[in-house]
Amino acid sequence: MPEFNWQYTGLIIAAVIGTIMGYIAYLILLERWVAAWVQDRFGPNRVGPYGLLQPIADGGKMFLKEEVIPGHVDKVFFVMAPIVAFSTALLALAVVPIGSTVAPPPAQPTFAAFETVQAEYASHFSTVIVPALDIGILYSFALGSLAVYSVILAGWSSNNKFSLLGSMRSSAQIISYEIPLGMSIVGVLLFTQSLNLETVIQYQQDHTWFLFTQPLAFLLFLTSVYAECNRLPFDLPEAEQELVGGYHTEYSNSMKLGLMLLAEYAHMITTSFLMSIVFLGGWGLFGLESLVENAYAAFAVKLLILTGKMSAFVVLFLLVRWTIPRFRFDQLMSLAWKVMIPLSILNVLAATLVRQFNITPWAMTGVSAVLFVGAGLIAVRNGPVNNAPRKLKKPLPPGLQAGVTYAAR
């Protein structure tokens, strides 16, 4: 473990939070732009050149709005919900490597050897708030799932049936999708033999990206992340058409709502970072990053590569929002429980076998393809998902076309 230096850590914390906040501000602007462009509109273009000052105007508006706490809410939890949402979203970033990192050294047989590798490790610097945290990704997942508490607190304390419905849906959804989310990454961790994200990056530097060797896991992870972030096509907790505003209906447009929305975007950024680190090799880009000799330039290049990958995922988030319509609730649950969880379990099984018999990791690519197509074939054989309760079928009188009976009688 490199020595704890509070100045250095504090600097990184400040830099990360500051950058992320600025990033989110412009991410919201980008979201509005993409929404507009996809609908053949211009989007915000009035505040400042090309509307670039819009986030500042939005933020100012949020801060200046009156903080309204409706009379019928449970005040403590009502105020707590945005805090929980925002702090967990930010805390999850602590283990995420933001730029270049060095993997912590493995265990050593002797104390002297341990001292040497530790000293060597401490001489490098890693841009991660908590370097060499062994439970890295678990910590990130744990805090990510704490986000559901903010939703439940908000919905329940609002004392409003639409908010409660929204938060109920959200809790069911997030808990369901947590399973494939965690399972899909088990296959990856079996190969890296570490939960530490820096090691995961290092493994992919030495071998190849997990995107290529475990595409199915990537797909499952990506889909679960959309559900975890409440993004379309899984945005049932805040389906405006059905639920007014979802769990944050009772929050006036003040900073409390602002925090909720910021937390959602922060969650998006964290998960995009995770995806780029776990499946897309973190700061690596096919050896491109090692071409630069200068340490500082290399640092900048790695930072750029990683944030570039993260931004690509974020843009994908935005585009998918305007591509796939929202799922119905039973379809959402079917997808999680009948498709994604079995697939992720089979994927873990395959990874275990590949590890056990020391087969080349590329075998996983084939297995993924087989599982993927197999799932499709099963779906073709069974027809569309039907979750409607079974009704007693009345036989039609002879000579009638189906469907006409009820209209004509």
Next chain:
Amino acid sequence: MSTTRVEKDVKWIDEPKLGLFENLYLPIVFDGLKTTISHLFTRKVTESYPEQEPTMVPNYRGVHRLNRDTEGRTKCVACYMCATACPAHCIDIVAAPAPADWVGREKYPETFVIDELRCIYCGMCEEACPVDAIELTTLYDLTGLSREQLIFDKEKLLSVYDQTVKAGTDPVRTQSGNLGPASDTAQAGVPKA
């Protein structure tokens, strides 16, 4: 029990059967993404309003104008047809005998006031007027700082005429020349029925 009818002209459409390709989701999602991305780069349909003035359709019903005849006098003969027709009761006319040198005219409006805030821009006044003295123009951006400013008197309405004639944005009736039989423009162009 009523007679059962089988409707012959009802066409029954079955849900399309999804094959393997559709059931794999991903190809379809990529197809959708292609559409989404292509829309990012298409020409936008938004008109940036204050910089880019919209062209209104010629039969748009905007601010009124009082037409002038060939000698520049108000064409209105103070017949009260428009005020009678107006469903919002927003036209107020005070008639007076026409000056002696106005040949062939008995009356003219001494005052002619339209409350543009009460008006519902239905165009009834335009329909009712026998001499096509009142018309609705294509001016759409009617604003004012007080209610009083939007009560238009005769001078204001005549000035709207001057303004629209100069700008070449005559409303559709004047443009098409399809005017009522009593209008002098109509008399000039179209032979009397």
